[in-house]
Amino acid sequence: MSLKPITLWGHDSGPNAWKVAMILEELNVPYMHKIIEFPDMKKEPYESINPNGRVPAIEDPNTGITLWESGAIIEYLVETYDKQHNISFARGSKEYYEAKQWLYYQVSGQGPYFGQAVWFTRYHSEKLPSAVDRYVNEIRRVSGVLDRVLQDKEFLVGGKFSYADAGFVTWYTIVFLFADRFNLETDFPLLNAWLERIKTRPAIAKILRDRDTAMEAK
Numbered sequence: 001m002s003l004k005p006i007t008l009w010g011h012d013s014g015p016n017a018w019k020v021a022m023i024l025e026e027l028n029v030p031y032m033h034k035i036i037e038f039p040d041m042k043k044e045p046y047e048s049i050n051p052n053g054r055v056p057a058i059e060d061p062n063t064g065i066t067l068w069e070s071g072a073i074i075e076y077l078v079e080t081y082d083k084q085h086n087i088s089f090a091r092g093s094k095e096y097y098e099a100k101q102w103l104y105y106q107v108s109g110q111g112p113y114f115g116q117a118v119w120f121t122r123y124h125s126e127k128l129p130s131a132v133d134r135y136v137n138e139i140r141r142v143s144g145v146l147d148r149v150l151q152d153k154e155f156l157v158g159g160k161f162s163y164a165d166a167g168f169v170t171w172y173t174i175v176f177l178f179a180d181r182f183n184l185e186t187d188f189p190l191l192n193a194w195l196e197r198i199k200t201r202p203a204i205a206k207i208l209r210d211r212d213t214a215m216e217a218k
Helices: 015-026 070-081 093-122 129-152 163-179 189-199 202-214
Strands: 006-010 031-035 057-060 063-068
Touching: 006 015, 006 163, 006 189, 015 031, 015 070, 015 093, 015 202, 031 163, 057 070, 063 070, 070 093, 070 163, 093 129, 093 163, 093 202, 129 189, 163 189
Parallel strands: 006 031
Antiparallel strands: 006 057, 057 063
16 A cells, blocks of 8 residues: 655755655665744644644654654654664664664754854854853764764674764755864764764765755745
């Protein structure tokens, strides 16, 4: 039986929805990506989908499940639609838990720090150099963790590309904002090479193009 399209709610510049889109593309699951503006996230009908008033969220007509929070969505998608473990791992295996480890690190240890670095650099009402320094230093620290782990491997888990790798990509699209603070290619060469490997995947490349198109349309 053919699948009905999943509805993915996102924002043109929001990294978290685009990483969910990458998983959907990798799994070849049909979906509709609905772009919603920030004011509309905080009112109905979207608040009934996500009471937290943020993106991403999904509505899956195949199962009747509605979910928000990107990590929970990614876990759901791979457990529901990746039965062959193309970008995931067999339940109960060492790699199964290691992939979850990296997913949780991304949603708690990468995304929030990168997001705050952008906020205090571009959007905060007053300039707070100490706040910018704090969060840019966290970008450097997280990048150092990944660069060190990638010394002896091409991907984070199990010797293959997985959802654990995909989760980190979209937040690294914002590091150009801090080009005066560090150079990804020279300061973190293994991390940079890993990101470039991931970007060669057709599904990942498509979503990065889609993101650029959505942002240019604003």
